[in-house]
Amino acid sequence: MTHFSFAQVVKGALTGQKNWTPQWPDREPKAAYDVVIVGAGGHGLGAAYYLAKEHGITNVAVIDKGWLGGGNTGRNTTIIRSNYLYDESARLYDHALDLWENLSQDLNYNVMFSKRGVLMLAHNVHDVQSFQRHVHSNRLNGVDNQWLSAKEAKLFCPPLDINPNARYPVMGAALQRRAGTARHDAVAWGYARGAAARGVDIIQNCPVTAIRRGPDGRVTGVETAKGFIAAKKVAVSAAGHTSVVMETAGVRLPLESYPLQALVSEPIKPIFPCVVMSNSVHAYISQSDKGELVIGSGTDQYVSYSQRGGLPLIEHTLAAICEIFPIFRRMRMLRKWGGIVDVTPDRSAILGKTPVPGLYVNCGWGTGGFKATPGAAHVLAHTVAKDEPHPINAPFTLERFTTGRLIDEAAAAAVAH
Amino acid sequence: MLLIYCPYCEQDLPELEFAYAGEAHIARPADPAALSDEEWRDFLFIRSNPKGVHFERWRHLNGCARFFNAARETVGDKFLATYKAGEPRPDADALLASPTGDAK
Numbered sequence: 001m002t003h004f005s006f007a008q009v010v011k012g013a014l015t016g017q018k019n020w021t022p023q024w025p026d027r028e029p030k031a032a033y034d035v036v037i038v039g040a041g042g043h044g045l046g047a048a049y050y051l052a053k054e055h056g057i058t059n060v061a062v063i064d065k066g067w068l069g070g071g072n073t074g075r076n077t078t079i080i081r082s083n084y085l086y087d088e089s090a091r092l093y094d095h096a097l098d099l100w101e102n103l104s105q106d107l108n109y110n111v112m113f114s115k116r117g118v119l120m121l122a123h124n125v126h127d128v129q130s131f132q133r134h135v136h137s138n139r140l141n142g143v144d145n146q147w148l149s150a151k152e153a154k155l156f157c158p159p160l161d162i163n164p165n166a167r168y169p170v171m172g173a174a175l176q177r178r179a180g181t182a183r184h185d186a187v188a189w190g191y192a193r194g195a196a197a198r199g200v201d202i203i204q205n206c207p208v209t210a211i212r213r214g215p216d217g218r219v220t221g222v223e224t225a226k227g228f229i230a231a232k233k234v235a236v237s238a239a240g241h242t243s244v245v246m247e248t249a250g251v252r253l254p255l256e257s258y259p260l261q262a263l264v265s266e267p268i269k270p271i272f273p274c275v276v277m278s279n280s281v282h283a284y285i286s287q288s289d290k291g292e293l294v295i296g297s298g299t300d301q302y303v304s305y306s307q308r309g310g311l312p313l314i315e316h317t318l319a320a321i322c323e324i325f326p327i328f329r330r331m332r333m334l335r336k337w338g339g340i341v342d343v344t345p346d347r348s349a350i351l352g353k354t355p356v357p358g359l360y361v362n363c364g365w366g367t368g369g370f371k372a373t374p375g376a377a378h379v380l381a382h383t384v385a386k387d388e389p390h391p392i393n394a395p396f397t398l399e400r401f402t403t404g405r406l407i408d409e410a411a412a413a414a415v416a417h
Numbered sequence: 418m419l420l421i422y423c424p425y426c427e428q429d430l431p432e433l434e435f436a437y438a439g440e441a442h443i444a445r446p447a448d449p450a451a452l453s454d455e456e457w458r459d460f461l462f463i464r465s466n467p468k469g470v471h472f473e474r475w476r477h478l479n480g481c482a483r484f485f486n487a488a489r490e491t492v493g494d495k496f497l498a499t500y501k502a503g504e505p506r507p508d509a510d511a512l513l514a515s516p517t518g519d520a521k
Contacts, residue, residue, distance in 0.1 A: 243466045254462035257491075301437035304491050305468045311418055312433055345462045402458045 001197040004108050023189065024196035029203050032230035033061045035384060036222055038208045038245055039238035040064035041073035042184070043362055043369065045191035045202070046377025047235060047384065049107075052198035054378075055385035060200045061231075062192075063224060065207035065241075069188025072239045075339035076370040077262050077284055077296035079275050081118045081179035083138050083145040088395040088407050089348060090141040095392050096375025097178060103374055109190030111182045112289065118179035118275040119148070119157055121324070123168045127280055131174040144178040157274050159325045167323040168281055181275060181286055187373055211236075211249035211359065219249070219358035235360040235384050240305065240340025242363035251354050253363065254401045255342045258299040259309035260367050263318075263336035265328075267291030281320035282313075293331065295321060299341060299367060309338035341367050347410035351376060351396040352389045360384050361398070422499045423477045424485050430477070438474035440464050441486045442506050468492060470509035475499070488512055 002008060002021050012019050035051060037044045040062045051057040064070070080100055082093035104110050122128045131147070138145035150162040153173040162170045192202055203226070210223040211234055221230035238245050240257040272287035284296035297317040300310050314336055322329045344350060344364035349372070351362050362380045365372060379390040389397070400406055419432040446452050446460060465471070471491045476484045487499040488507055497512040 241468070244468050252459075252463050253466075254458070254464070256464050256466050302473065302489070302494075303440075303464075303466060303471055304494055306492060306494050308494075310432060401462045402454045404454075 001193060023193045024202055027061075027201040027203055029061060029063070029206065029224065029226050029229050030201065032221070033201075034059040034231070035233045035235065036060075036229060036231035037062045038222065038234065038236045039071070039242075040068045040188070040192070040202060040204065041071050041237065041239065042069065042187045042191060042373040043073075043365075043376050043380065044235075044237040045069075045188055045195055046373055047237065047362070047380040048195040048200045049191045049198070050378050050381035051385060052195055052200055055381060057385055058199035060195070061203055061229065062195070062200060063203045063206050063208055063222070063229070065205070067204050068192055068202060069185055072339040072341065072369060073184055073188045073373075075262065075337055076184055077286065077294050078181040078184045078288075078370060079118060079179075079277070079284060079286065079296070079368075080113070080182055080371040081176050081275075082143055082371070083118075083120075083134055083174065083176045083179070084143075084409060085134050085137050086407055086409060087141060089409055090138065090143050091392050092349075092375055092379075092396070093372055094141070094143050095378070096372045099374035099378060100182065103182075103187075103190070107190035107194050109186060109193060111186045111190055113180065113182040114289075115178055115180040116274045116286075117156065117175055117177045118277060119153060120174045121153070121160075121168075121170055121276060121278040122172045122174070123170065123278065123280050125171070128171050131172070135174055138176075143176075145174055145176045148173045148175050157272070157276055159272060159327050160276070161324060161326050168278070168320065170324075179275070181288075183289075184370060187370075191377070208238075208245060209248070211245065213249060213356060217357060219356060233358045233360065233384055235362065235380060237362040237380065239363070239365070239369065240342050242342050242361065246354075246361060246363075249354075249356050249359055251356060251359070251361075253350065253361070253398070254345055255350075255364055256303050257305060257340050257342050258302070259304050259306055259338040260299045260341045261297040261309035261314055261336060261338045263295050263297070263314055263333050264288070264292040265295070265331045265333050268293070268331075271327075276324075278320060278324060281316075281324075283317050283320040283324065285321060285325070292334065293328065295333075299343070305340055307338050307340055309336075341365070341369075343367070345401070345410070346406040346408045348407035349376070349396050350398050351380060351393040352383055352398065353387070354398060419494060419496070421475060421487070421496060423480060423483075424499050424501045425481045425483050426477065430480065434477060434479040436476045436478040438476050438484060441472040441474045470497065470512060472506055472509075474502075
């Protein structure tokens, strides 16, 4: 693997760009591994990276049914923030944000993390009260978040319409300055490159069809399209398909899978300085470095694996965008797509051990898993390596649905994550 | 947009008239006080979430406002059948094998 540096750029310029090597090899599976990770998205690849880097476990395979980073890692709207209400969530997402800040240097790969700020609009009295409660809770937890008046929000994001007679009047906004966006593909690529350089095998186009258990109940490996692969430990990080994979090991999860859609506009010159989220009308918007407006929508109401989603949802989202940002009314949209998100009843993730010895799960991120990528990967690696959860993910157990100790961000945030 | 056949109105109507109401055929426990924590978890939170035929409740909210059940295939989102509340659950394999696949 070539270490990226200014010297390498100069060398490339002088040698006709012949000095670059492939960033990671596409492997065929070996017969056995210490750890098999199902799902080569940011979370799975990141867990492999931290297993190798921090725990010295390098006999690891990351297996994906499609191509690396081709699931929700490559389909989300790249929003990163940590202003969650509850202590458990704030610790988990702020841990991720801490890792985001130095991720490009850590991976020697530019993930284009941009702290441009995330503005969450309040359109009614309930929003104002709820967001101010979030701001206070965040400050107690040491998480950056502040309250802006409508005029201050307009100064921070000039395309915003703050006319009090608007269809969705802006009554104020919560701003997390430390939040922002990152290049989603680069996160998967950077982790893949870092993991492969430490000896991790990345196996693509190889669906895992079943998890196998021995007579003592312990995990013995996975059945795949390329045959049986033995493994001492298996970690499943397969987003919308997690419940399908886990059921083959006899573990039923409190998950439902829904399509979540996003779309991008034609590229335009820089006009949009930050990320704006409007939870009550389901509109999430930012501008990519290519110039496209990146717009996120809500989930369909029904369980589906279609990776497509229904048109009424994006119609609703675009109607809201046009009301809040009248300047975009004549923009044309280029393409839209969907990803399958796994949603838990309390809208918090499940990250930890399962009733099956040697089987670990990282799922239930719902509509907002991208922002947690480095943090989730880091604590998942810890959980797999030590066979016990990191203090940060200890509350995010599967048992909480039996004990009733939920982390109820659903009621706290109402919608978006 | 999905077109959904309401078994009460006996028409195919657009998705916007309907509200999804979760998985169907989940019976409330007959004796709630006797349930263990695990049984409560299964009743409240565990869902089948299949990649295949899903039995689910819909409500014709902006129409007759009545609840009915549907069998839908969750990869292509195709409705295999809709039937009135209280009617028995059709056999998933038979629905998939049906040559028309769109039995009302």
